[in-house]
Amino acid sequence: MHSTEFLCRSLLFVFIFEALCGLQGCSFSDSSKSFSDSSSAIFSSGSSSPDGDNSYETEIADYTAAYVKSTSDVTDYRAFFKGIGDIAAEKGINNWPNNEETYKAIGMGLRKANIKGFSYDTYKRNFAGSNVNKMQSIEDGYDD
Structure with a gap:
């Protein structure tokens, strides 16, 4: 995916999200944090599955x-x-976007699919939203 196409899709998503929040009476700034604010608190809680096994991963x-x-x-x-959200919901994981196991498992899946080189780097960056901590977790899962 080209960076301009990704940017356009991201802006469209933000626009739709803001429109939906407006209909429900909330503001975008009150209901979300920027990537830079949330990256410092990444993986701070809810990093393991409630059932205590690795079936989620x-x-x-x-x-x-x-x-x-x-x-x-x-x-x-x-x-x-x-699809990730659906699996997380089935497992009782509410905050999967900030769950380290999620990104480790994505890395495991990329390895299982034999994704390498430029394709691996592209998937890693896009799945992690360019978040350094999430990209590291994907690498950790890929390397395990």
């Missing part, structure tokens, strides 16, 4: 591998993250 890794193997040249990251 396994399901996320399997889902990631299947998703990247089945996508065409243009990856629909919103659809990918919706």
Whole structure:
């Protein structure tokens, strides 16, 4: 995905989110934090699955591998993250975007799908939203 296309999609997402919040009477600034603010608190809580096993990581890794193997040249990251959210909800994980296990499992899935080189770097950056801590967790999962 080209950076301009990614930027356009990101701006569209923000616009839609703000419009929906406006309809519900909330403001974008009150309901969210910037990436830079949230990155300092990343992984501060809820990093393990409530059931105490690794089935969450396994399901996320399997889902990631299947998703990247089945996508065409243009990856629909919103659809990918919706699937991650669905798995997390089934496992009782409420804050999956800030859950270190989520990103380690994504890395495991990229390794399982045999994603390497430029493709790996692109997926890692896009799945992590360019967040350094999340990218490191993806690397950790890939290298395990």
